[in-house]
Amino acid sequence: MATPLLALDSVSKKFGEIQxxxxxxLDIREDEVTAVIGPNGAGKTTLFNLITGRYGLTDGHIELRGERIDGLEPQQIVRQGLARSFQITNFFPDLTALENVRLASQAQRTGLTPGALLRHHNDDPEPRDAAREVLKRLDLLDIAREPASSLAHGQQRHLEIGIALACDPDVLVMDEPTAGMSxxxxxxxxxxxxxxAEDITIVIVEHDMDVVMRVADRLAVMENGSLLTAGPPETVREDERVQQAYLGGETA
Structure with missing residues (x-):
């Protein structure tokens, strides 16, 4: 079997006495959508924070394309090719949609140094052009010059995804992309x-099981901080342990 694009090996995190x-x-295969599901408190968001460098590991390691990324700072991990969209909107509210995405593209290319932030966008049109392509892909080009704070909730969530896409990731980690949506x-x-998913590997936490079953190639089910099982959706949904822990009970 080919080397997984993203590999988690015995990953653990303790906060004091809490495991x-x-x-x-868990292996994340290239060109697939892997959905991480489980009840509230199962450890899904903590796992995402470990993958993206927001938390340090207590034990284990994480590799991207066979190279360890645990221990790197979040921005270093982004530059290695792994970007994240958050459960809550995460942008500069007073900047336009285009400027939010442009800054992300610029940061990926040069880093967000004070000098880069102060540079006029006409001095380096490549990030701006890349941002426009991202907004076009997300069907947001018509609101490119609107302040992010003025956008509808769904548009804001898509903009947040666009900021992650502007980093040109190989792996996109999506935390509750449909939260609060109509x-x-x-x-x-x-x-x-x-x-x-046609050209990016995606790891997603999502509570809407209709969305999960439609988009996921593989499911990874967590319970009490541990991985209960992982596999194709049609196999996982028939697992009695999964039905007891999640699918047959209260949603997370």
Missing amino acids: AVDGVT PDETVETRELVESL
Whole structure:
């Protein structure tokens, strides 16, 4: 079997006496959507924070393309090819949609040094052009010059995804992309994920099981900080342990 694009080996995290993540080993395959599901408190968001460098590991290691990324700073991990969209919107509210995405593109290329931030966008048109392509892909080009704070909730969430895409990732980690959305916005976001999955490897935490079952190639089910099972959706959903822990009970 080919080397996984992203590999977690015995990943653990303790906060004092609390074992938030306990020995998770999981391979993320290239060009697939892997959905991480589980009840509240299962450790999903903590796992994402470990993958993206927001938390340091207590034990284990994480590799991207066979190279260890645990211990790197979050921005270093982004520059290695792994970007994240957050459960809550994460942008500069007073800047336009275009400027938010342009800054992310510029940071990926040069870093967000004070000098880079002060440089006029006409001095380096490449990040701006890349940002426009991202917004076009997300069907947000018509609101490119609108302040991010003025956008509808669904547009803000898509903009946040666009900021991650501007970093040109090989792996996109998505934390609750449909949270707080209307049914119509949820459908639009599901279709967006399906479109992005055509050329980006995606790891997603999502509570809407209809979305999960439609977009995921593999499911990874967590319970009490541990990995309960992982596999194709049709196999995982028939697992009695999964039904007891998640699918047959209260949603996370």
